[in-house]
Amino acid sequence: MERATLRDVARLAGVSVATASKALNGQPQVRASTRARVLQAASQLAFSPNTLAQGLVTQRTGTVGLLTSDLEGRFSIPILMGAEDAFGTDQTSVFLCDARGDSIREKHHVRALLSRRVDGLIVVGARPDSRPSLGHDLPVPVIYAYAPSDDPRDLSLVVDNEGGGRLAVDHLIRCGRRKIAHITGDATYGAAQDRARGALARLTEEGLAVAGGEVWFGMWSEAWGRGATRMLLERHPDVDAIFAGSDEIARGVLDVLHEERLDVPGRVAVVGYDNWTILTANARPPLTTIDMNLEQLGRVAAQRLFTAIGGTLGSGTEKFAPKLVTRESTAPLR
């Protein structure tokens, strides 16, 4: 299966390569009949242009590098899908690189991508805390997604975790709940702090205090969700809603509530975080949760990068609003 080149097309159409090129690219200075001949020849030969050669002369490759730090982590994937999707429609392809959290591996990948003359870079971090900038002496625009760059001159797109916490609590309040507890993950995660801050702020607005006396920080696991819920019920059996910092934790919460025969949502309402379908849809009952809209984040990152490729992209950190996904674990009281 030998590939046809533009030369072959031109020869078959009886024109020069220059005209063939112009005909194929829709340049105006070619007669309609000539263009038709070229098009016909091209399709006959199943011609598809060599993008390497195109890139060499146009200085645009139509490729971007997507640099992730943890592919196995669940958060990179939706972002990646969003970006791939957005680019798919413009004809740009994405190079996927997984640095596995290793910074020298990351450097290596950046070098390779630049060597491939990508038009831009999207860096998606493993967790929503800031990460080291790639620097400013790069010849292409870089956009940071999920984990912001630690350099404010870079452009970062992140999730609004404070807004997410606020959203969850707001929903519970609207359901008539007044004794709302918050069980969440590792306190060293900025995300945990932000969500808690948002939750507390909304409670305060309503004149409420958090049930359980304080936010329960711990780990991002079902086991912690179970343990914390047991302690919580022991000390504050009258709690009527629990906002969990992740769907995993929420699963643990539900598990213990079920064990204790406390009806969800009749007696206690539960909200999770992440909208990780495998956990939320299968839960008993299916879990109301906060969706970070990561796919949208990826899509926007792609678009921003695309428009920035010619000119320049801004700087600073843009926050994206999460959304509430209601399922059966929450409902109005009575």
Added chain:
Amino acid sequence: MERATLRDVARLAGVSVATASKALNGQPQVRASTRARVLQAASQLAFSPNTLAQGLVTQRTGTVGLLTSDLEGRFSIPILMGAEDAFGTDQTSVFLCDARGDSIREKHHVRALLSRRVDGLIVVGARPDSRPSLGHDLPVPVIYAYAPSDDPRDLSLVVDNEGGGRLAVDHLIRCGRRKIAHITGDATYGAAQDRARGALARLTEEGLAVAGGEVWFGMWSEAWGRGATRMLLERHPDVDAIFAGSDEIARGVLDVLHEERLDVPGRVAVVGYDNWTILTANARPPLTTIDMNLEQLGRVAAQRLFTAIGGTLGSGTEKFAPKLVTRESTAPLR
């Protein structure tokens, strides 16, 4: 940040581009001192070769296309990671494309990838049943992973599901179990059938029949796992092991056993399938399961493709053995 070209390096080193190229590529016909000068110049200018130009002349781009049908699905990711990992060490990069199960979208992507002059293609399917071949008139080698091609002339790398079923049951038998049930997913999935066949074969070897009278096909969900387990316990309360067709189903199984206060693994042992960490590690107790070794599959696919790029790759379907991951949900009886 303008990029240095080989010309710049050559000029700085006081040699021709030809010698500069040879020096950088380790060709022998260049004096040591000259090479040193070139190397020095290159590093001084932070030179990195333009791979587009290289590809144009060498007819090798050092890129492969990875065509997946369902990125969100959990099975593509490990394969993708394995491939990315294997390629990372050779300096080849991967173009990621998600066809979203749409065959015209897939065609589109293939065209684009060929236009980019990828050196090869890895096609990873959504489910382990056979899928349409991309055809044989492609100018690059293609390798099918997870979902085999429906054309035996293609090379496909798949998981040995029959072996997996056998492995699970074998483990349960070694744990002294004799009344082993199998609750699994959608009967229209080849994977479900294969796993069941392997399980039954191993039981027969031991002179055992499957507990519950037959294999319980249903859906790949926790809810089905719960429902099936309830029915099973009602009719056959003496079952001492359950092999679940997926970790999701296993979670449902565990849930009901827990509700019924049947000790796991003291009274009933449970084995899952997939080793989906988020489900298995958090289960109560942590779940023994079958790991399909998908990362290895991806790695091998990459290697096969790489060695095939020069020559030709074989055909047929190669099966890869899954492995047993033991956790606390299984243990010897008494």
Added chain:
DNA sequence: TACGTTCCTGAAAACCTTTTCGGCAACTCG
């Protein structure tokens, strides 16, 4: 008929690298 326009077309340069091959200098050896 001579000249200026308007339309199309094609030759050639450019993009950056690899690779072949010829040539020059310095040797070795008879």
Added chain:
DNA sequence: CGAGTTGCCGAAAAGGTTTTCAGGAACGTA
């Protein structure tokens, strides 16, 4: 001292495309 080797280096072609610019043909006008 001449001929044959050996070791390094550079000129040039090649890879496939886009784009600029010059020029030819056809036409209208004076």
